[in-house]
Amino acid sequence: MTLHQAPTAFADRASGYAAFLTAHRNKAVLRFIACGSVDDGKSTLIGRLLHDTKQIFDDQISALQRDSRRHGTQGQEMDLALLVDGLQAEREQGITIDVAYRFFSTEKRSFIVADTPGHEQYTRNMATGASTADVAVILVDARQGLTRQTRRHALLVSMLGIRRVVLAVNKMDLVGWSQDKFDAILSGFTDFAGGLNFAEVKAIPLSAKNGDNVVDPAIAATWYTGGTLLDYLETVPVREEALNAPFRMAVQWVNRPNSEFRGYSGRIASGRVRPGDAVTIQPSGRTSTVARIYTADGDLAEAGEDESVTLVLAHQIDASRGQVIAASGSPMRVTEQFDARLFWAAETELAPGASLLAKIGTATVSATVERIVSRIDPETGRPGPAERLSANDIADVSLRLDRPVAVDAYAANRETGSLILIDRETTDTAALGLVLAPQAEASPVTTAAPAAEKAPGLLGRLSRLFGR
Incomplete structure (x- = not known):
């Protein structure tokens, strides 16, 4: 290889690596x-x-x-x-x-x-x-x-x-x-x-x-x-379901490097967003439109599920970590009480009245177990009465939070209908949770079908539950 050929060969090799990384x-x-x-x-x-x-x-x-x-x-x-x-x-x-x-x-x-x-x-x-x-x-x-x-x-x-x-x-x-x-x-x-x-x-x-x-x-x-x-x-x-679901993005942090810029950074949980789309900050209920979709590589004309972006809104709205930016046409449920299906993971038993931390998206709130609705037989899917839960039990429980949060039924949106419960003393993950649909929205229970479309709030997939 001559001297004048070496830079060309190096450039070709670098270009090949870049193409490989882009394809991957x-x-x-x-x-x-x-x-x-x-x-x-x-x-x-x-x-x-x-x-x-x-x-x-x-x-x-x-x-x-x-x-x-x-x-x-x-x-x-x-x-x-x-x-x-x-x-x-x-x-x-x-x-x-x-x-x-x-x-x-x-x-x-x-x-x-x-x-x-x-x-x-x-x-x-x-x-x-x-x-x-x-x-x-x-x-x-x-x-x-x-x-x-x-x-x-x-x-x-x-x-x-x-x-x-x-x-x-x-x-x-x-x-x-x-x-x-x-x-x-x-x-x-x-x-x-x-x-x-x-x-x-x-x-x-x-x-x-x-x-x-x-x-x-x-x-x-x-x-x-x-x-x-x-x-x-x-x-x-x-991940067809997440792509077709309404737009949801939990705010992870407020991006404000100077007085001229304010954006809300997070990972898009579901759906797609474009500049001009009407959005609602939940649980506050304030509305605006998307002005820019900012990334380190420049603005985007569109962003979708699983992308991490910063949204700049057309209005000065107070939003912070723990809130969710959602499509205005498909609002989330704002509540401080809901039923959830728990996969209990702690070695200690769970009884009504227990107080834990609940992590729902980027929000962390206090949660109290008001009652155990039923324990689910993992071999038949049939519910039965229970006073306490032990390790590996699956049960439906009623939770009350110390403040309202924005959630979807897990049957409707896998990302925004999942949560984890955290032991206050050890900070260990005590349970994986799925938000169940309100009874008025639920379909009748069939003992043979514990699936999301056939029983109350059943079920999608727990997505990134341990990303806390």
């Missing part, structure tokens, strides 16, 4: 979970996705081979589950205890995947992993068929508002890739899930251990033509 930044992100019974192969499946999409470095492969000899369950072969199970107790016991998040990317899409525990005693961990997911991959061992935990997890992901499910029938190689076995499992799951209001159930026969139908097709399953798991994950719609 513009990819859609899909969040999904793997759930199911113990030993169904959730961690192995995620490890296989990482391995076969070339997301593992050489030094990680070496470490995996070493760990497989020490902790693995696959004899002399690599135990891909160890890529996800990071806790020492998980490796010693061969189970998943805590939620493990992994990130990977293909040419079409980026992914955030959560490996969730299968044990009943870790229900709260499973709910945490499912709280931000768009898709649930429910694994079933082809030898065992549908189990109590399979049904339980299907009901839980429905409660948490996940509308698209992959029924991943794993270990098909151990049943000779029997189509009859696969069809029987799919038929049983379809019958059970009929009342859960899933928008889609995609059934895929696979072998996570061998990689069949995970990234590459299964040659042995000549009767199956429905595509691989990765094919589905790369094409399934992402």
Whole structure:
């Protein structure tokens, strides 16, 4: 290379890097979970996705081979589950205890995947992993068929508002890739899930251990033509509900660098906004129009769900952290009392009269549990009476706040209908919560359908509950 060629080559390389980063930044992100019974192969499946999409470095492969000899369950072969199970107790016991998040990317899409525990005693961990997911991959061992935990997890992901499910029938190689076995499992799951209001159930026969139908097709399953798991994950719609919901943006801080500029910064929870749109500050009720959508890279003509922006309003309005800028045509509910479905996570019991902190969007308020309406059976979805709640219980409760806040029913808007309850003394997260619709707005309860559209305030997805 001559001297005059060197700057050109450097510029071409820099341009290539810039193009790569731009393409990566513009990819859609899909969040999904793997759930199911113990030993169904959730961690192995995620490890296989990482391995076969070339997301593992050489030094990680070496470490995996070493760990497989020490902790693995696959004899002399690599135990891909160890890529996800990071806790020492998980490796010693061969189970998943805590939620493990992994990130990977293909040419079409980026992914955030959560490996969730299968044990009943870790229900709260499973709910945490499912709280931000768009898709649930429910694994079933082809030898065992549908189990109590399979049904339980299907009901839980429905409660948490996940509308698209992959029924991943794993270990098909151990049943000779029997189509009859696969069809029987799919038929049983379809019958059970009929009342859960899933928008889609995609059934895929696979072998996570061998990689069949995970990234590459299964040659042995000549009767199956429905595509691989990765094919589905790369094409399934992402966050359609948030894009179609009314505009909402919780104010995180007031951006006022000088006397000439005042803007309200935050992340858009749902919908889209443009200059000239009429907005309402809630819970105060003051109205204005959007004058500018400001970002560090310049003003935008439009901004949408999941973008972080600063809105400049046409009028001088008093707004601060904890309030919400909402579309004037679709106002939120302003209230200091509402019913919520809680996934109780604390080790201590919850009784009526308990006082906690509630974090709703960017607002933090005091909350008192006025009464426990009912406890929900996580296997049937049926409500029953309860005087107290214990760890991993799911229940509907009535909450009273120390001041009004702006909320949506979780059935209507996943982002603005979620909350967390915080223990005042330990500051630990005590519960995940979903705002239920007022009784006047609710549909009649059906014991077979705990889904958002068929029962009061049920349910969407808990989104970014731990971002406090």
